[in-house]
Amino acid sequence: MEELLELLKDGHARTLELLASELGTDTDDIKRKLEYLENMGIIRKVCLSPCGAGKCAECAMHSGAAPCKGCLPENGFKNMGEMWEVDKGLIAENRG
Amino acid sequence: MSAGATIALLGQPNSGKSTLFNALTGLRQHVGNWPGKTVEKKEGSFSYGGKEYRVADLPGSYSLSANSDEEVITRDFIASGEADVVCILADSSQLQRSLFMLADYAGINVPCFLLLNMADVAEDQGKTIDAKTIEKKLGIPVVPFSATDIRSYDSFYKTLEKALSKDSRINVEELAAQYGSIKGYQDICDLIPENVLEGYSPMWLAVKVLEKDEVVIAKLKNALDAETFGRIEEAARGTNGAVATGGCKFRWIDELLGETVSAGNNTVRLSRLDRIYTNKFWGKAAVILTVLLGLIASFIPALPLMGVGEAVLAVKAPVMNALYSIGCPEFLILIVGDVIIQSFSYIFKMLGFVFGVTLVFGLLEEVGVMARISYVFDNTMGKLGLQGKSVMPFLVSFGCTMGGAAGARVIDNWGQKVLTIALAWAVPCGAAWATIPMLASIFFGPGAVGVIVAILFTMLVHMWITAKVFGGQLVKKEDRYGMIMELPPYHKPKWGALFRYVLGRTKETFIRVTKVILLVCGIFWLLSYSPSGNGGILYSIGVAIEPVTRIFGLPWQLFLSYVASAVGKEGAVGVISALYSGGSYGNAFTQAMSGGADTSNLSSLLLANVTKPEALAFIFAMTFNMPCVVALAATFQETHSAKWTARIVLYYTVVSLILAFIAYHIGMLIW
Structure with missing residues (x-):
């Protein structure tokens, strides 16, 4: 690793x-x-939709029925596979 | 019936724990919560061989680290001694992965046995597992099992009895040797006395110290004297921590499995398309060509709606004629004809392109190409000083800049976020992509393709220059880790879902665009309206500023349309149409009435009044102008900086006018 x-x-x-x-x-x-x-929190999955097509916390704050401004329309950008990024802070922390 | 043992079921999520628990206990189970926690506690019992056994279904967790309540509850329950034996479940179909729990358990002083669950699935995959050899290496009973097959349970009961009677514990010699290679491990291990924390061996505790397990560290701090604890902390400093211990666990698993598991060939071969897209040299060219072909192809599905737009325009003269014949005031007739009907004609034509572009981009995403685009451009993002995930707001901006700006919220570094938004503004949005081909095809015919290529090329250069202009102030040079990407497999599009999505987007755009166009065109038309035919307020302003706007190759009508495009690109062409018919309404109306409705036709109107260099200048000015007021609001909302929002607006205004100037003069050289 x-x-x-x-x-x-x-x-x-x-x-x-x-x-x-x-x-x-x-x-x-x-x-x-x-x-x-x-x-272990050393890498993290990248949220590919800005925040999840109407299912994010911000959407839930208002009606929940309609996606917030940061969300893609429902069914938008779903077939993008998975992406991970390294958390540089945690790597440094992990090294003490 | 005599009391038997207490069994704890331990395994990762989806290892089949609950199936086993339900099969063992049937209705003899109860569900509660672990004390002080909201984590579900499932307990039950079963009888076998004249004995009554208690079963605890421990919460499913990836490991025994202190990353969640579930993990801490699980390990505390085991170490407390409440369980006489722990049944560790692993998924036989992916042993390399699922034995991690066993590796993390090794070092806890409670008897255990290993259940290789889903053995039937592994068999179907063509895998053979030599459980006997694994058992010998581990020193605990190991049994292939299938929790869904009632015939397997006999082997479970026998293995349970064997583990209890032999007090079987994992042989950790090899694992300890692996840990021995980690700097600081041996020192920490030597400093931790046996039984300092009940149930855990010094090896297990030393590993958790290296992994920066806060719960274990706090317990050790309480249990040990300050000097010893200080030496442990010192030894743990500067080690590779969880990365190193994880590596040891995986190596131990690999050695344990060694020749005991045989599997089919799992060599991954890249498809021919992926060999091109992910190629270091051809990847970018292939992706740009794909996007370009996609944009050109979007003309085809646009055609039917463009036809509708033409049909709407065809009713303009008859409607105006009818209104005139019933004595309707001229002002109202002109609003109906020049604003409403003409706007709707334009709206439908534009919707054609929105439909086409959305369909093409939706299709690219649906079949898996969009993921390749983000992969190919990840390295470019690095060169611009951005994170790889910045590519997503850019892709979203092809549809809507507001979405792109809002999408930049996934970027945690403020400077990178602002730079991402600033660059996303350079990506022509869906409204621009609807306007560019329409104008380009009117003026340049088949040469419209060349204009689209030039726009794409300018976009890339614009982004590069913008990154250089703002990057120095916004992004500090720092180490950058590459992204890891699991590309989705290519697959056939689900046409039904795709069309539902595309039609939904087109409908949303229709509603939004109708409001913007009618409002913007209406206002501009009213300001340019003059009953006397001498030109309205806008005419006076336009003529006054024209000497300046001409520098950029924009007659005053085009310049005001350029200004209108900052409100919403959708309105730009409508405003041109309204302004070029303004000031001569009387003539236009008379011509329309007499059947010579040339000026009411957008194409003829533009061709009669605008030269090709001016059209080219306008296309560049409008495309690279500020996207729209909604994108502006989203930019401010995400950057929380009026200063940076204003800077970006000013920068884009200046750059768009410079581009118009360049395009105009290039156009003058050509035509």
């Missing part, structure tokens, strides 16, 4: 397949590591 985070330091985005290929492993291995890092 240290190698995985080290690779990402170059600032380039990578797909799971590319990561697996560069680390000489398979995508299942990458997925379980991402799951771990996400659970």
Whole structure:
């Protein structure tokens, strides 16, 4: 996992397949590591819709029936896969 | 019946715990809450071999770290000694992943056994698992199992009895050796006495200290003297923490499974399309070409609604004629004809493009191409000093800049957020994409494609320059980690859902655009109305400012339309139409009445009054002008800075006029 985070330091985005290929492993291995890092708060999933097409906290604050201004229309941008980003603060904290 | 043992069921979510619990206890279960927590507590009992066993279904959690109430409750219950044996469930179909709970459990001093649940699913996947070898390596009973298959339960009961009778505990020798490679681990482990916290071994506690587990650290602080605790803290400083311990656990799992699990070939091959899109050299070109082709293709679905727009225009003369014949005042006749009917004609034509662009972009997203676009441009974002996720507001801005500005709220760094919004303004919105092709096709015919290409190219250069202009003040140079992306598989579009989405967007746009266009065109028409035919207020202002506006290649009518485009791009063409027919209403009306309704036709009206260089200047000025007042409000709302909002507005106004100037002079050279 240290190698995985080290690779990402170059600032380039990578797909799971590319990561697996560069680390000489398979995508299942990458997925379980991402799951771990996400659970430990070292990486986090990126919210792809600005806040969830009418299902975010802000939407709930008003009527809830209509999406707030930050939300995409319902059914907008759903097939975007998953993205994770590294929490630099937590990495530093993790290193004490 | 004698009292048997208490069994705790431990596993990650979806490991099959609840299925097992329900099958074991049937109706003999009760549900409550853990003391002081809102976490559900499920307990029950069952009889086997003349003994009554208690079962506790522990909350499903990923690990035994202190990341949630569920995890703390789970480990505290186990370590308290209430459970005589822990049944750890793992998903056989993904053992590499699901054995993490076992690895995190190793070091807790409570007997346990491993249930390889969903063995039937693993078998269907072609996997074979050598449970005996795993059992030998682990030192605890291991049994393949299927919680949904009643025939499996006999092996469960036998394994349970075996674990209880042998007091089986995990052999942690190999795992401890793995941890030994972490800097500081051995020192911490040596400083923690046995049984300092009941139920936990020094190895387990040392690992949690390295993982910065606040609950464990607080308990150790209470249990140990200050000097020892201080030395532990010192040893833990500067280590790789959870990253290192996690790596050790995964390596231990891999060694444990080794040759004991055989699986089919899971080598991932990239599809031919992905080999192009994700290619370091061709990716960007492929993506830009895809977007460009998409925009050009959006002309095709636009055609039917454009036809409707033409049909609406065709009724203008008969309606005005009818109103005239019933003695309606000329002012009202002109409002109906020049404002309402003409606006609706334009609205329908524009909706055609909104429909087309939304359909094409929706299709790209639906089939999975949009995700590739964000992947390809992630690195470019880095070069602009932005986070990879900034690409999302840009993509959203192709539809609506307000959505793009509001979407920038996912960016946590304020400077990057402001820069993202500033750059998102350079992306022509849906209204602009509806106006550009319409105007371009009127003036340039097939050359409209060239205009669209030029607009896209200008957009990219504009964004790059804007990033350089504002980036220095907004974004500090810092280390940037790349994003990790799981691209969705390509799949056939769900046409029904896609059309529902596209029609919904078109309907929303129709309602919004109708309000904006009627209002803006109405106001501009009224200000330009002159019963005497000498020109209204706008005419006087326009003629006065024209010497200046001409510098940018914009006659006063186009300049005022450019100003109107800042309110909403939807209104720009309508305003042109209203202004070019203003000042000569009498003539226009007479011509219309006599059947010579040339001036009532938008294309003829524009071609008769605007030169090609002026049209090109206007297209660039309007496209890169401030998007609209709603986007302006959203920008202020997200940046919380009137200063930066004003700066961005001023910058875009200046740049759009410079672009108009350049476009006009290039146009003069060509035509």
